[in-house]
Amino acid sequence: MSEKLNVALIQPDLKWEDAAANREQLSNKIGQLSEDVELIVLPEMFTTGFSMNARQLAEETEGETLAWMQEIAKNRSAALTGSVIIKEEGHYYNRLFFVFPDTSYKTYDKRHTFTLAKEDETYSAGKERLIVEYKGWKICPLICYDLRFPVFARNTVDYDLLIYVANWPEKRIEAWDTLLKARAIENMCYCIGLNRTGKDGDGYVYNGHSAIYDPLGKALTPLDRSVEFNAEVTLDRNSMLKTRSKLKFLQDRDKFNLLDE
Template sequence: MAQKLNTAIIQANLKWEDPQENRSLFSKEIKALSEDVDLIILPEMFTTGFSMNAERLAEQTDGLSLQWMREMAKLKDAAVTGSLIITENDNYYNRLFFVFPDGTYKIYDKRHTFTLANEHKTYTAGKERLVLEYKGWKICPLVCYDLRFPVFSRNTEDYDLLIYVANWPKKRVFAWDVLLKARAIENMSYCIGVNRTGKDGNKAEYNGHTSVYDGLGQNMTELDREEPFVKEISLDKKQLEETRSHFKFLQDRDEFSLK
């Protein structure tokens, strides 16, 4: 069990619908990371941007982008996570992969498709939440619009880290900032949101604000970072456990189940 989880967050200006260029961009950033990194977090649809052109861009599960994620995980001996456009059984999914250093992986299909952009008309919504274990940490990875739905992320399994990978636009970044902090506070968990920068092919503008919050909602990163950047930050499980032991807020949570 690792008391510290050394996490790398990569906020990038994604190249619109250009998987090869984006993989090349992230390869350079990942190769430059320290040897101590345990977990590397990339944005939502990190090879394409938030595109509805799934018929042209979708990959099979064992396509080039997952192969690349496995190569990066092996290279750095670290887990790598982010979402891709995937086709399976005649459906398209906005699918998050959590790839372990040994090349095995877990998947999560985005539950809340973004109806404002008609994502629901292209992508099939997932049904199951994923909580996985990695180096003694319980981690719940989610995708972008999921951030607006606190019931789905409610910490009923005592997870330690909540992750949101996103393409969250500048015009609503205030909600991104507030909700990430709220999810950390209400779940007494580390909460990481990794967003992108730049403009996409639909002229939507993104200004990042990638952030890491501790279990009391304190921001552990610089606020309002609007340009591409890479940051390594260490999460401390002992500190989280001490916070939970002292305040005990999770013991008073309501009991319910999702149906």
């Protein structure tokens, strides 16, 4: 078990619907990271941008992008996470991969598809939340619009780290900043939000604001990052657990079960 976790955030300007170009630019950015990084976080749909063009862009699960992630995870001895457009059994998914250094992986399909952009008309919604155990840390990775639904993220299993990978537009960035901070405070955990920059093929502008918050809502990264950047932060699990033990807020959480409709 590792009490500290070295995390890298990569906030890129994604190339619209160009998987090869995005993998190449992300490879270059990952190559700039220090050797002690243990977890690398990439945006939602990091090979394409937030596209509804799933028929032309989707990969099979065991496709080029997963192979690319596995190669990087193995070569750097670090875990890697982000989401990709995937086709499986005739359905399309906004699927997050969490790839371990040994190249094994777990997946999470976005539960809350973004109806405002008609994502629900293209992509099938996921059913289950994923909790990953990595280096003694319990990690809950979610995707973009999931951020608006606190019940789904509710910390009922004492996870240590909550991650949101996203393509969150500039016009609603205040909600992004506020909700990320709230998720950290209410769940008494570290919370990472990884966004993108630039302008996509549908004309939406993104201004980043990728961030890490501690269990009391303190930002561990600058909040005004509107351009491409890499950030490396060391998270301290002992410090987080001491905060939980001292304040005991999670012990007072309501007890109820979340049922599917």
